[in-house]
Structures are given as C-alpha cells and as structure tokens.
Amino acid sequence: MQNLIEMSRISKSFGGSHALREVSLTLMPGTVHALMGENGAGKSTLMKILAGVHQPDSGEIFKNGHRISFSNPRDALEFGISTVFQELSLLPNMSIAENMFLGREPRTRFGGLDRRRMRQETRAALERLGLNLDPGMLVSELSIAQRQFVEIAHGIDADAAIFILDEPTAALNAADVEILNRHIRDLRDQGKAIVYISHRMDEIFNICDTVTVLKDGRLVGTRPLSDMTPSSLIAMMVGRELSDLFPLRSQRAGDDAIELVNVKIDVRAKPFSLSVRKGEIVALAGLEGQGQQKILRSLVGEFQPFSGTAVICGHSIRLPMRAKHGIRAMQKIAVGFVPEDRKDEGLFLGLSIEHNLSISLHAARKEFSIARSYRDIIAATMRGMNIKSSGPSAAAGSLSGGNQQKVLLGRYLAARMDVLLIEEPTRGVDIGAKSEIYKLLREFADRGGAVLVLSRETLELIGLCDRICVVHGNTVVAEMPAADATEHGILDAALGA
Template sequence: MSNIVSPTTMKAVRESGAVPGAEFLLEVSDVRKEFPGVVALDNVNLKLRRGTVHALMGENGAGKSTLMKILAGIYVPDSGTFRLRGQNIRLKSPLDALENGIAMIHQELNLMNSMTVAENIWIRREPKNRFGFIDHRQMSRMTSDLFRRLEIDIDPEIQIGTLSVASRQMVEIAKAVSYNSDVLIMDEPTSALTEKEVNHLFRIIRSLKDDGKGIIYITHKMNELFEIADEVSVFRDGQYIATRAANEVTRDDIIRMMVGREITQMFPKETVPIGDVVLSVRGLTLKGVFRDVSFDVRAGEILGLAGLVGSGRSNVAETIFGVTPATAGQIFIHGQEVKVSSPSVAMKHGMAFLTEDRKETGCFLLLDIQENAQMAVLQNRYVNFGFVQQRKLSRDAAAMANRMRVRTPDMHERILNLSGGNQQKVLIARWLLTDPKILILDEPTRGIDVGAKAEIHKLICQLAGQGVAVIMISSEMPEVLGMSDRIMVLHEGRMTGILDRKDADQVKIMELASH
C-alpha cells in the first residue's frame, strides 16, 4: 500500500472535500485477515458511495464484524488496500479511524456506566475553560444541542448506568454522529430498540444520508434492509459474494447468497405428542415488576412468551429459574410444589435457562469453548465422589458442540474470538449437556443469521419431540407464531391472555401486548 496519507493530511483532505473524480467515498480491496486457525477475511471487497446506506449481510462468522473492526482501526489487516475519498489510507488505531472520518457504533456498547451521558459522548474531546479545566456546563450544552438535532430526549447529566439498553444505544449513536464522520458503521444498531425507536433511528439515518454521509449497516433483520438500504453486499465464510441494489433483490435472493443454499422452512414446527403438565406457575409475583402470572407447560410443548419491551417477559423467566426469587406465588414441577430460591435449585429440578444477554450474563468471555460448555454440569452428572469425570465431560462437550455446528478450530479457542451466533450455540450446548426437562430460552436467536436460526429452530423442535417442556421468549413475531404451540402475552407485568397456535396471529398478539 503506497502513497499512504497521514491522519493530519487526511484531516485537511476531509476539510477540503473529496479528491476530484473519486467515484466512491470508501473503497476496500483484497483485504485478508487471519486469526490462529481461522481465515476471517479472504481477499474481500466493499465500495461505499456518498449519501447512501450500504447493508452488509452474512451469516455469523462470515467476516462482517472483522472487516468493520479493521475499518474502525481495532484490527490491522494482513493485506489489502483502503481508499477514502480517493486517497489511500492505513488505519493503525481507533484514533486513526476517527481522524480519518470513520466512526463505528458497536453491537456491544462501549460506554462508561459510572460517567454521565455528556461525559461519555465527549470523552477525550471535553471543552475546556480558560483555566484548562473541563467546562461541564459547555459540555452539557453541546450534548443538548446534539440531542435536539437528533430528536433524542435524554438528560445529558444522567449517569449512563441508570439508562435502559435502548437509551444507551441512542447515546452510542449520538456519540458516533458527534464526530461528524463521513463514514458511519452501524453494527446491529436496532437489536435492543423498540419499533418506535427503530423508526427514530431510521429518521436519523435518512438525515445523515441527506448530509452526504456514507453508512455501512450490518443487520440480520431483512425487513430493515429493504426499508433503509440502497445497496447490499453479501459475505460468506470470510469471502465476498456479491453486491446488488437493494431494490433489485428479494429476501430469498439474499438468503441464497448468504448461506449458499435454500432455506425452505425457517420454522420447522412439527406435530409432536403433548404429554402431562411438567411445570405449573400459579399467581407468580415479583413486587414492582410483574404480578399474578399463572400458566402450565406440558411435556413436548413450546410455550411462546410475547410482549413489548418492558412487559416483564424476561423477569418472569428469571424468577422461574430462581435468578430473582418470587415475592409471591407458587411453582409446581410434576405436581409437586418447589421453592426455587436460586438457579442451582432450579437446575436440580431439571430446569435450564438460556439468558437474553450472552455477553453480560451468558458467556465467560476469557474462558475457552470447552470451559464455557461444561460450566453448568460441574456439580451434577459428571461428578463422582467429588471428582469430575473430565474425559467423559470433554468428549460429551465436544460432541454437543459438533451437534450444534459450532465453527471453531478446536474446543480450546477462547469464546471471545467466536462470532455471536457461534457463542449462542455454545451456550445452548452448555444447557443441553444438563439433559433438561424444562428449557427456558430468552431470545434464542437474537443477533443470529438466518442459517443459524433455522438450525436452532430445528433443534428446539427436536427437543420438544423428546418430551422437553420449552418456554421460548422472543421479540420477533414470526418466530413466536412459527414455533409456538401456545402463546402467552404479557403487558406491563400482567398476563393479558394465552392463545392457541391455530387462533394466534400478529394482530391478536399486538392487541393483547398493548393493553
């Protein structure tokens, strides 16, 4: 890569505008990146036009996030060239990327919980007074001006740690916009947003497009792609597949390019024998969160839990599993009342719980795949006379990871290095090793590509066929409708109804979820 322009020169180029005749705002050519045992990117390409949204699609592990981290200066490529506004650039650090006008909104939010909103947005760029001290009043005014422009209603002086995930996501978006970057990378920006907040984000994106910004948009949600994108590029197994105008492709076209095959049945729901009641919940209450929730789940049944953000779905699941013990109500397993005071008690009674947030409460990021997979079984069926049967455990953990089709060089790879979809598969493998009779799945396919989703859906159906009682929480309406035998709907901590599969549709669920 010759004729490299320094950040200082590049800053001047930014201020003076693009190099005359440059057709693309950003050009990525023949980029390669290897990690130990894995080729993450194999000579990939990407071209971004000014004033457009370019969606980047691919299964988990396709290389999307790796390329974005290279563009954000987090990873250094092994080879390849990058041209920004017609000039060759080399990005050695995140600061390099920002000085060149490239900002990234990460899927895992990078905010300081103990600092205020304003401090997070202007960190290392704080305005100073004439004595050289941080001018907090000016910083708050700057934040208010930024929020006013973006129509964000958040107090600049509030501590980040007190905000909801959705509000923190909007702060992260505002922080990226505050750099006035020409290239804005958004990695799954709507994963924690409500429909209203997604519409708000799309208004911001359209405004940025009008200002001539180029936006690279990573998402697994097809409906978003067709609503906001101008072009779409597809990666598969670390390789560039194709680029198409968004209005010239269908959902099926994109899926075929992503997975290299047809996915004929996204929700492979099978009719299986429904057995006796395994789990009964009566009058379950967690003071101030939800109240008087009652339902049954039978062997072989998939009970879907639906509701809007804040409805209490995840809280009900956590209480059943003993993460936050109930303040009132009863839980019966096979007709016997049990006091589920902790997750260990729940597990002794055959329960397993896949948490909603794999990064915060699921994965042990610094441990390897095998250590993560075996975490839930070290106190039960693999322990004899106080000793762990390590050889049997290792063999079964590897077999389960293989069954889940976890993409990894070996079981000793740190889970931190896996894609989100493969991390999710490891977590599901962890709980399947416990041979559960009651399986609670909170957002089992969030942030996962269509291929992995189909695999997980098939696995859930197989488990139901084996007599496991499944409770599945999902924010995706097609998933709830496609996978559930019955659907329980919550609204603001109240159970508003239970629908049979044959009677359920999107309208009925939304009516129950909204009042």
C-alpha cells in the same frame, strides 16, 4: 454520482485463517448499504479495516478518489468515519457523559475538564434519540438496550461522512428501532453513507438501498434491494430459502412441565395463569417493557413478583422465590436459564468452551464428591451442536456470536435439563446459526423438554413456537396457536385491543 468510499480487493489473514480474500465494496453518498453474511463471513473485519482497527494485508481504500489509510480508529474518525461496533465499547465504571467525550474531553479556560459542557452536549445528543437519561449516570446502571442507544448516540453525534452501524438494533425494541431509523434516514438525506450490518430482514428491507453479501471471507455480490426478496437474500447468504429456516412443529405434547397459577407481577397487575407442556415451545410476546422478562425471571428468582404459585417439574414453589439461590435451585430440578446478555450474565468469556459447557454438570454433583472429567460429554455436545472452534480449550470470548449462543445453550443440553427458560435465543446471531438454534430447540422439545421463550422478533416466535402468550401491562392478555398467529394479531393483543 462519485463514489464516497471504495475498498478495492481487500485481503486480511489472522495467523493461518483467511478472514477476507480480495473483497471490494463501494459506498455512495446518500445511501444506506447493507452488509450481510453469516457470522465469520468477514463483515466486521472489513468494517474494522475501514475504521482503522485493522490494517489490510493487501488492497487499497479510496475516498473521493484519493487513496487513504488509517493507523488507528482516531485517524478514521478525524477523517470522517464513525463506527458503532457490535461489541459495546462503553466503560461501565464511567458516566454517560464521560463515555461520550472519551478521548476528546473539552477543557475550560483554566485547563480543567469542562463537565458542564459535557453534560449539556450529552443530554442534547441523547434527547435527539428520544432518550431522557441523566448524563451523570454510570453506564453500569443502564439496561443493555440503553447502553446500545448511548453507543449509537456517541457515533451519530460525530460530524462524519461515513457511518458504520454493526448490529445497532440487537437490543432495541420496535419503537426504539423506528427512532433510530428516523435518524439514519436524516443522515442519508444529508448525503452521508451508512453501512448497516444486521441479521434482521425486516430492518434491512425497511432502511437499506443496496446489499453486499459476503461468505467465508469472499464477496458473493452486490445488488439493489429493490431487486431482492427476503427469500432470495437468504438464499444468496446461505444457499437455502426462508421457508427452510424453521423446523416442523410437534404434533403432540405431554403433561404440564410449567404451571403458573394466579401470578401477580405487582400489586396493581391482574393475576394470570399459564402452562407449558412437555414437548412444547411457548412464547411470551408483546411490546417492550410489558412484563415478559419479569414473568420469565420470576421463575429463577431474578425478579420478585407480588404473589403466585409455580409448579415446575412437579415441584410447587410459592412466589416470590429467594433471589440468592434461585438459579441454582432451578438447576437442581433440571431447569436451565439462558439470559439475554450472554456476555455479562451467561458466559465466562475468559474461560474455555469446555469450562463453560461443564459448569452445570459440576453444579449437579454433590458437595465434596470426587471431581470427574466430562470430556466425552463435551465433545459430543460440541459435535451435536456444530460449535465451530479450534477445540474445547478455545476461549468462549474468541467465538462468533452464534457459536457463543450455542455454547450457552449447550451448557444445559449437556446437563440434560427438562425445562429451558430462554431470553432472546438468537440475539445478534446470523441466519445460518439461527436455523441451527431453532433446530436444537425443537429437537429438545421433541425429546420431551419444555421451553418458555421470549424474543423481540415476532416472526421468530411465530415460526419457532407452538403457542404464543401475549403480555400487556404485566399480565397475559391473549393466547393463540403459533401456526395461526400473525404479526398484526399479536400487535393488536399487545396494544390491549
């Protein structure tokens, strides 16, 4: 079988930093090729060269044996290479249809925009992915998962021979992932070549045929996935086994740090109660949209439940709490909230690491008090969390996903919070950074902190947490020790079995 794409000895530097050093990659028609490595390994840079975003400093690219090069992404798309990047490129102030046809808008015979055709073709593309969305909706009105699917629909709808999917499922639930995988298999069966970048091991082994691993901008190797196991792949990436990913659980817990009593998410939901003790990490697990996020956000005023009482750090709060001041009120009683979308809701990407880390420290000061420097605290936080950057003055937006997540988490660790409420602690984060974040959360709990966390990755919750509360129909339907939990048991409870 002839190679569809061959990237030969590709090198790329940015300033004095070597992003890629003589990396070679071969893509075969009718295959799904996983590209793996820790953040900063060079995966996205290699794919951006193939997509025409960057030009290599040295090396060559061949398609069907002919040397090719692209000066921009449009050249690559016209040549049959479609890309869905990890950083969503949708414009929030435009509609779904306008985003889908951006740069290739159809015209009527009178020269105006053919909006009817745009809507019809957009609706058809979305329906192929199981989405029932109005093509006229503004992207800003979509959830992060819906935006991800629109981005994927935009890429898959292109008539391309090569598809690059960079973290396509980071914001998708299990059902949505299976819909996407069905379309990827269809593309593969049509003879397309798909490059699949993901940090989720189950997806890699479920959908991919071959894996290439990069580390520090160099090629580690390419292997058939049939010859690999999750443990051997992780060892290839980071030099340690899967069993070393999660820290040991704590054997002791203190008094309640969070106590929810007779909480009703909506008027029809059954009331529930739950608690999180000092020294514990407790999970909210379940299928997408069953109420996990509503429960968590009720504690910071970002969602308004029907009724209930929360006792947090000794403070009794009647729910619903006021939305306008919820997060700030929680910070005053040493509760930190880490949202799922770190780019839009968490970090100030244009500001420095120093500014992002010190926000909670400044917020804790009294009004009109004298400003002070937190340089020593920031330096200690960056060092203790192993935040990799050129220094505290570097923009948060310049960091890898894993380091951005550590900055967001570090904001509350630096402020010595007692409770952390966390959505998707390792979304879009590589295996090495995941392990570091798990260790930081466990150390926080071991110091007497309490963590309430939700995640779409069931194995993450089983490995990280002490107890798991399963949510179904906007209420807690089961509770189990994480050490005894299984994916099957959690799914049974989540389905109401």
